[in-house]
Amino acid sequence: MAPHEQHISDWSTWANTVVLVEGDSDTAAVHALAQRQGRDLRAERVHVLSAKGVTNFARLLSEIGSAHPDIVIVGLYDEAEERVVARGLQRAGDEPATTRDDIEARGFFVCTADLEDELIRALGGEAVERTLATEGELASFRRFQQMPQQRDRDHARQLRRFLGTRSMRKIRYGRVLVEALDLHRVPSPLARVLDLARPSPRKPANG
Numbered sequence: 001m002a003p004h005e006q007h008i009s010d011w012s013t014w015a016n017t018v019v020l021v022e023g024d025s026d027t028a029a030v031h032a033l034a035q036r037q038g039r040d041l042r043a044e045r046v047h048v049l050s051a052k053g054v055t056n057f058a059r060l061l062s063e064i065g066s067a068h069p070d071i072v073i074v075g076l077y078d079e080a081e082e083r084v085v086a087r088g089l090q091r092a093g094d095e096p097a098t099t100r101d102d103i104e105a106r107g108f109f110v111c112t113a114d115l116e117d118e119l120i121r122a123l124g125g126e127a128v129e130r131t132l133a134t135e136g137e138l139a140s141f142r143r144f145q146q147m148p149q150q151r152d153r154d155h156a157r158q159l160r161r162f163l164g165t166r167s168m169r170k171i172r173y174g175r176v177l178v179e180a181l182d183l184h185r186v187p188s189p190l191a192r193v194l195d196l197a198r199p200s201p202r203k204p205a206n207g
Contacts, residue, residue, distance in 0.1 A: 012068050015047040017197050020060060020075035020108075024050050024167075025174035026115050030076075032178035033186060033194055046197045054081040058088030065092050074107030074196050076189055078114040107196055109189035116163050116170070117156070118187035119177040125155045131180050135172075 021027055027050045034041050041048065051057050054077060064071055077085045082100065089097035089106050096102045100110060111118050120128055132138040144150060144162045153161070163173045178190075 008064060008067065011047040011049075012064075012071065014042075014045055015071060016045045016199065017047070017072045017074065018064060019046060019048045019193060019197050020051060020057065020073055021048065022051055022054050022057075022077060022081070022114075023170075024052075025170040026050065026076055028171050028174035029115055029119070029178050029190060030194060032175040033181075033190055036178065036181075036183060037194070039194075041197075044197075044199050046199075054078070054084050057085055058091055061088050061092035072107070072197075074193050076109055076111055076115060076193055079110050079112045082110060107193070109192050111187070111189050114160075115174070115187070115190065116160050116177075118189065119181070120156050120159050122185045122187050123177060123180060125159060127180060128159050128177065131173075131176055135176060137169075 019030055021030065027048045030048045031041070034046075049060070051060055057075075057077070061073060064073060075085075082103070085108060086097045086103055089103060089108065093106070095106060097106060103110070123131070129138060129141070132141050141159075141162050144165070145158055150158050150161065164170050178186075
């Protein structure tokens with residue numbers, strides 16, 4: 001059995017749309033927003049799939065597209081990984097993926113610089129700090145800010161680095177920051193990919 005085949009078979013029997021994201025924190029954020037919107041993704045036959053790293057995008061696009069060409073694939077990616085995502089989409093389908101507009105036309109949306117950065121900007125630094133306080137981590141963040149390598153960074157970059165220092169922290173705040181959002185200020189890529197991931201007949205994003 002090829003890598004990922006068993007993993008894919010776990011949900012391919014019921015899903016008709018896949019939201020492909022880079023990591024588990026992105027998965028947590030997508031699920032949190034869907035919940036806040038009153039959506040049941042499983043009932044809508046939408047599966048959120050973490051690629052466990054952008055280097056796996058191309059393989060997953062190819063495997064899903066080959067085994068289940070009827071499944072629609074949409075997704076999110078970090079700005080620095082745009083060329084990797086473009087190459088993966090190009091190899092997996094017949095439609096072009098050479099520009100950001102091409103990539104968006106295939107249902108994939110860029111996060112600047114990543115989804116955590118998008119959420120921090122949408123909330124604002126003070127609101128993120130209030131969330132840290134609620135989670136009992138504001139004192140840890142204050143100590144983090146005093147580290148020599150952090151002192152010259154701006155507040156938003158400090159927050160982003162702090163959230164990324166532990167994998168479980170990053171996953172937790174993928175959910176927590178979305179829960180703190182004003183729903184009128186949801187970052188555009190997150191809002192757009194979930195809006196696209198709705199049960200409706202359309203040509204698969206992987207061609």
